[in-house]
Amino acid sequence: MMEPEVFVNCRFLEKEITGVQRYSLEITRELKTLYPAVTCLAPDQILHPDLCEELDAKVIGRHTGHLWEQLDLPVYLRSKGSPVLLNMGNSGPMFYGNSIVVIHDIAYERYPDAFSLQYRLLYRIMVPRLLRSAKAIVTVSEFSKSELVARFNLSPDDVSVVHNAVRGVFRNQTAESTERYILAVSSINRQKNFHSLIQAFNRLRDVEVKLYIVGGFNRIFTDPVLKAEVTGNPNIVFKGRVSDGELISLYSNALCFVFPSFYEGFGLPPIEAQSCGCPVVASNAASLPEICADSVVYCDPGSVDDIAQKISMLLEHDELRQELVRKGFANSRRFSWSRSAQKMYSIARAMIDENSGMVRS
The missing domain is CATH 3.40.50.2000 (Glycogen Phosphorylase B;)
Structure with a gap:
């Protein structure tokens, strides 16, 4: 039949x-x-x-x-x-x-x-x-x-x-590179909390890294305070929309991926990052503790200081990053x-x- x-x-x-x-x-x-x-x-x-x-x-x-x-x-x-x-x-x-x-x-x-x-x-x-x-x-x-x-x-x-x-194409593609950067990926809507991420990045001290932001970003320049935070720091780089191949390379070679969102129904970017071998700092809000389990370092999305502290923690501890890479691979395979x-x-x-x-x- x-x-x-x-x-x-x-x-x-x-x-x-x-x-x-x-x-x-x-x-x-x-x-x-x-x-x-x-x-x-x-x-x-x-x-x-x-x-x-x-x-x-x-x-x-x-x-x-x-x-x-x-x-x-x-x-x-x-x-x-x-x-x-x-x-x-x-x-x-x-x-x-x-x-x-x-x-x-x-x-x-x-x-x-x-x-x-x-x-x-x-x-x-x-x-x-x-x-x-x-x-x-x-x-x-x-x-x-x-x-x-x-x-x-x-x-x-x-x-x-x-x-x-996560699609099968999202796999680690580490390349020889002298670039040291933190990565963030999302649409730049208010609930995604990029304003706090940018403020947290500007509070990092004695760290020679860049912040790469992937996604549409026009709205970010409608906030004059945030515009000043961005334009005052040449280490903040907006990549705009990128191809899948570029995104996979960015995930694979980042020092860490930061996702400070206030609200997600699921939260796919952290899982994509994990599939590419990138350690993750994620918000402890909404669906993210359910989806990421114990495979990330959690931050309080309402605290700029806490976001900055958790980023610093990953940048300063290679062993922690490697542990999160292992846990991240396992977590991404749940889906x-x-x-x-x-x-x-x-x-x-x-x-x-x-x-x-x-x-x-």
């Missing part, structure tokens, strides 16, 4: 491939490899035609963005008998019930100033509606699960956790895109069986 089709909402191909989009892409890749009955659906105007071709995505509809997701996508699915739809990017058609929805976090509620008014209003309408209509709810960590349960009055039994992971995709498909398969009244042994 042929497996019933599961459809994947590939609207994420309209956007830059960052955290949420990376999750959607990697699980979709694994699903396509493991289960031939998975079909990808995408709007016509996308940023990544190469990925659309790789995923063998079927282009449908005439709209883009939210209109495509709310109009074209459910209309097409109903014409196919309303099969299971997997939405992995914090959004989905609000009035299509036979769906799985993945909500990565509720940062728009916890740190509203980091988002536009339009974005906040949209997600405050859309997310509760999606959670009510979806047959299965998924998130990326036990922390995010607790956030969803508390904020939306959900039963813990109704929320599954399917983790992020696998293949295992996550299998768990996601098992959720879809259970929905199919429930719809047909079957009980699988």
